Amino acid sequence: MTLAVQPEALIAENEALMRRAALAAVITGGVLVVIKTVAYVLTGSIAMMASLVDSALDIIVSFVNLLAIRHALTPADREHRFGHGKAEPLAGLVQGAFICGSTLILVTESIKRLISPQPLEHGSFGIVVTVISTAAALALVVQQRFVVKRTGSIAIKADYLHYLADILINLGVIAAIVLATGFGWLSADPIMGILVAAALAWSVIGIIRQSYDQLMDRELPEADRARIKTIVLGNAGVADMHDLRTRAAGTRCFVQLHIELDPSLSLYRAHAIGDEVEFAIQAEFPQAEIIIHQDPQGYEEPDPLAKL
DSSP states (O other), X not given: OEEOOOOHHHHHHXXXXXXXXXXXXXXXXXXXXXXXXXXXHHHOOHHHHHHHHHHHHHHHHHHHHHHXXXXXXXXXXXXXXXXSTTHHHHHHHHHHHHHHHHHHHHHHHHHHHHHSOOOOOOHHHHHHXXXXXXXXXXXXXXXXXXXXXXXXXXXXXXXXXXXHHHHHHHHHHHHHHXXXXXXXXXXXXXXXXXXXXXXXXXXXXXXXXXXXXXXXXOOOOHHHHHHHHHHHHTSXXXXXXXXXXXXXXXXXXXXXXXXXEOTTSOHHHHHHHHHHHHHHHHHHSTTEEEEEEEEETTOOOSOGGGOO
């Protein structure tokens, strides 16, 4: 049985990227909450309120993310031999709960404003604030997208989706303010609030699903499993394989499998083939922890459910 050695330099670099991205999200969210609060007080726009609530939730979940990422990146210890990666999907579920609550608030306030429309004031100031917010969110989204592609972090991806939605929301806020102040269509403001709530509800579905899958140890996507099988069977010394088991926890994934080898091979050679397979998988999945068990070819697996 062999256990893969992690590429520590790559892992350390990815962890630093995740920490910086999480901290940047908290700072950006704080700035946006301050300026949007001022804008809402001056304009009275329900669309601006929706954007403010969205940003307030963003800073809360970003702070939760920051704590979760710090915990998830804590090295494995005696009580947590597989590490603390599941702190990330737990944070994802917390975010989902916050977002669901915010949608209810926004829908309620929007319906009230539809029933009793109110004129907006200082619309130009609201537009300026929204443009500034959009620029700040755009800069953060670019950074987060890079980190997600590099690390696969669920927590950062959740934040990325929040701020990506924030950009779209801001564009809707600008449109609502223009329609309400420039063309007298007061209903545009609460309608935009309802649309924002719908966008938030839609974004949370993917976050909750992915978080749930990781917490329940769902297998990696079939495409990844197929890649692993191809790598393993591509080794000339491997006659067959079975009992491939995979799961993910945060940015790490875990791969376990049995390989079938010629029974006449020496223990030394069998171990060497296991190492070759391990390193080949590690090259394709750098942040995987891999366990390989060598079986003699023709060995009858006692558990029929373990067969592929």
